[in-house]
Amino acid sequence: MTKNEANYLSHLICSRCGNSHAADKLQSICTECGSHLLAAYDLNKAKQELDRDELSAHPGRQWKWAPLSPVRNKENIVHLGEGATPLLPLQNFGKLIGLSKLVAKDESINPTGTFKARGLTAAVSKAKEFGLSKLIIPTAGNAGAALAAYASRAGMQATVVMPDDTPAINIEETKAYGAEVILIEGLISDAGAKVGEMVSQGDYFNVATFKEPYRVEGKKIMGYEVAEQFDWQLPDVIIYPTGGGTGLVGMWMAFKQMLEMGWLESSKMPRMVAVQADGCAPVVRAFENGDAETTNWENAQTIASGLRVPNSFAGHQILKILTESQGTAIAVSDDEISAAQSDLGQTEGIFTAPEAAATLVAAKKLSASSWIKKDESTVLFLTGAGMKYL
Numbered sequence: 001m002t003k004n005e006a007n008y009l010s011h012l013i014c015s016r017c018g019n020s021h022a023a024d025k026l027q028s029i030c031t032e033c034g035s036h037l038l039a040a041y042d043l044n045k046a047k048q049e050l051d052r053d054e055l056s057a058h059p060g061r062q063w064k065w066a067p068l069s070p071v072r073n074k075e076n077i078v079h080l081g082e083g084a085t086p087l088l089p090l091q092n093f094g095k096l097i098g099l100s101k102l103v104a105k106d107e108s109i110n111p112t113g114t115f116k117a118r119g120l121t122a123a124v125s126k127a128k129e130f131g132l133s134k135l136i137i138p139t140a141g142n143a144g145a146a147l148a149a150y151a152s153r154a155g156m157q158a159t160v161v162m163p164d165d166t167p168a169i170n171i172e173e174t175k176a177y178g179a180e181v182i183l184i185e186g187l188i189s190d191a192g193a194k195v196g197e198m199v200s201q202g203d204y205f206n207v208a209t210f211k212e213p214y215r216v217e218g219k220k221i222m223g224y225e226v227a228e229q230f231d232w233q234l235p236d237v238i239i240y241p242t243g244g245g246t247g248l249v250g251m252w253m254a255f256k257q258m259l260e261m262g263w264l265e266s267s268k269m270p271r272m273v274a275v276q277a278d279g280c281a282p283v284v285r286a287f288e289n290g291d292a293e294t295t296n297w298e299n300a301q302t303i304a305s306g307l308r309v310p311n312s313f314a315g316h317q318i319l320k321i322l323t324e325s326q327g328t329a330i331a332v333s334d335d336e337i338s339a340a341q342s343d344l345g346q347t348e349g350i351f352t353a354p355e356a357a358a359t360l361v362a363a364k365k366l367s368a369s370s371w372i373k374k375d376e377s378t379v380l381f382l383t384g385a386g387m388k389y390l
Contacts, residue, residue, distance in 0.1 A: 007072050008046040012037040012213050015317050023070070026130050026205070028212050036210035036314055038253065039070045039217055047261040056228050062118060062221050068257065069122065070217050076129040078154040080111035082121050083221055087229045087379070092347040097364040101377040103235075105226065107384065108352065112173070114384035115219070116146035119246055122218030123207045124150035133157060136204040138191035140243070140305045141170030142384060147207060148177035159204065161191040167305060167389055187300055189310045209244035210313040219247040223254025226379060232258075232265045236376035239362050241355040241383055242274035242283055242329075243309035245318040252321045270379075272327035274318060275362040277302035277334065282311050283318055287329040292316060303334045304354035306383070328371065332361040340364075341386060353384035 012021040016035035021027050027037055050067060058064035062083025063074075071077055087103045094102035107115035120143065127135055136159040137147045144160035151158035158179040162171070163186060174181050184194050192208055199206050207215060227234055234255060240248045252272065258264050274283050280300035286293065294315030300308050312318060322329055340360035345351050359380040366372045 005074070006049065006067055007069070008041045008043070008050075008067055009070050009072065010040050010042045013040045014038075015314065024072075026132075028206065036317075037213040039213055041068060041257065043257060043260045050261070052232075052261075052263045062121065062218070065221055065224050068224075070214055071122070071125045071129055073129060076125050077121075078125045078128055078150050079121055080117065080149065080153060082110045082117040084225065085109055087226075088348070088350070090344075090348055090380070093344060093360065096343070096347065098367045098374055099363060099372060099378055100375055102363065102380070103378070104350070104380045104382045105222065106350070106382050107222075107356075108382060112142070112146045112149050113388050114142040114146065114353070115222070115247060115381070116143045116384075117149075118221060119143070119215035119218040120146040120150045120207070123147075123212060123214045124154050124156065126214040127156065127205060127207070128154050132205050134159070134202075134204050135207050136161070136195050136198060137207050138162070138188055138195045139166075140188045140308055141166045142306060142388065143209070144179070144181075145170055145173045145177065148174045148179035151179065152177045159198070161194050161198075163187055163191060169388055169390065187308060187310055189296070208313075209246055216246050216250045216253070218250075220250030220254040222247055222381070223251035224258070226251070227255070227258055227264065230377070232263060234264065234266070234268065234270045235379045236270060237273060237366075237372055237378040238270045238381070239273040239275060239359040239366075239378065240381050241304070241307060241358050242276055242318065243307045243312070243355070245274065245283070245312045245314055247381065247383075248272060248274060248321060249314055249317055252325070269325055272321055272325040273362060273366070274322060274327070274329040275358045276329070276331050277304050277307045277337070277358065278331040279334065280308050280310060281329075281331040282309075283315065283322075284329040284331045286315065286319055287322055292319060294319065304337060304358060306353070306355040307358065328366075330362045330365060332358050332365070336361040345386075350382065351386035352382045353386050353389060356380070356382035356384060
C-alpha cells in the first residue's frame with residue numbers, strides 16, 4: 001500500500017462539547033450532549049506522507065481523496081462515478097448583475113442528478129464497512145433517491161420516509177431503485193420523527209443529516225475540489241443553498257484540513273453565504289438576530305423543497321462558520337427563485353433546480369449592495385438539475 005492509499009481517520013469528535021468517540025465503532029450522535037459528530041484525522045501524519053499533487057492527478061473523481069475519508073478499506077467504497085463536477089464561468093449572467101468573476105459549480109452531473117450523491121456514497125460505504133444491511137432516511141426527496149441508489153448498488157435495504165407532497169419524480173425515482181417509500185403528512189421534520197420511531201422499534205441505521213458522522217464527509221470533498229480548481233487558492237465568496245447545511249459545514253472542514261496540511265497557497269478563507277427561502281429561513285433569522293442557535297421555523301413553505309427544512313441539527317455550527325468566515329445569510333422569495341431559473345437558462349443554457357437558483361438571487365442582491373465587489377471571485381453551488389422538478 002502506497003502512502004496515498006493509506007487512511008488517516010483518527011477518531012470522532014463532538015461538534016459542541018468536544019467529546020471524543022471511537023472511529024471504528026458504529027456511532028450516531030454524541031453520547032454526552034446529543035450533538036452531531038465529526039470525523040477527525042491525523043493531519044500531522046497526512047502532511048508528512050500525502051502528496052497533494054499526486055492525489056490531485058489521480059483519476060478517481062470523488063474517491064481519489066479516500067485517504068482523508070472515513071472509509072478504511074477501499075473495497076468497501078460504493079460508488080457510481082460521483083464528484084469531479086465542473087466549474088462553469090457565468091459570464092453572461094455575471095455581466096447582468098455586475099460580477100466579473102462569477103462561476104458555478106454544477107453538481108447536477110452527479111448520480112441521481114444532485115449533490116446528495118456525494119454524502120450518500122460516503123454514508124453507504126461506511127455502512128458497508130460496518131456490516132450494516134438496513135438503512136433509513138427522512139428526506140425532502142433528493143437525498144432519499146440518492147440513498148436508494150447507493151443502497152441498491154451495495155446490496156442493502158433502504159427505507160425512505162418523505163412528505164406526501166414531495167415532487168412525484170423524486171418518489172418514483174426512489175421506488176425505481178428498490179427502496180421502501182413511506183409518505184407522511186407534514187415536513188421533513190415530521191419525516192424525521194417517523195424515522196426516529198422506526199429506529200427505536202427496529203434494526204435500522206439512521207443516515208439522516210448530521211444524525212451520523214459520514215454524510216458530511218462526502219460533502220466536504222466539494223471543498224477539496226474547489227481548492228483544486230482554483231489552483232489551491234480559495235475564492236473570495238462561496239454562496240450555498242442551505243437546508244440541512246451539510247455541504248457548508250463539510251466544505252469549511254475541508255478548508256481547515258487543507259490549511260493545516262499546508263496544501264493552500266494562501267491562508268485567506270472564503271466568506272461563506274447561506275441562502276434560504278423566505279418561507280423557511282431559520283438560519284437567516286438566527287444570524288440576523290445574533291443568536292448562537294437556530295430555532296424551529298413554523299409553517300415552512302417554499303417551492304425549493306430541499307430548502308424546506310424547519311431547523312438544521314447543525315444550526316449552531318452553521319452560524320459559527322458564517323461568523324468565523326465573515327460571511328452572511330440571506331433569504332430570497334419563491335418568485336425571485338423562479339425568475340432566476342429562467343434568467344440562468346436564457347443567459348447560460350443551464351436549467352437548474354430551485355434550491356440552486358436561490359444562489360443566483362443572493363449573488364444579485366449581494367452585488368447590488370456591494371457586499372460582493374465586482375472583481376471578487378464568487379462560486380455559486382448549483383446543487384441539482386432543474387429537470388428533477390418537472
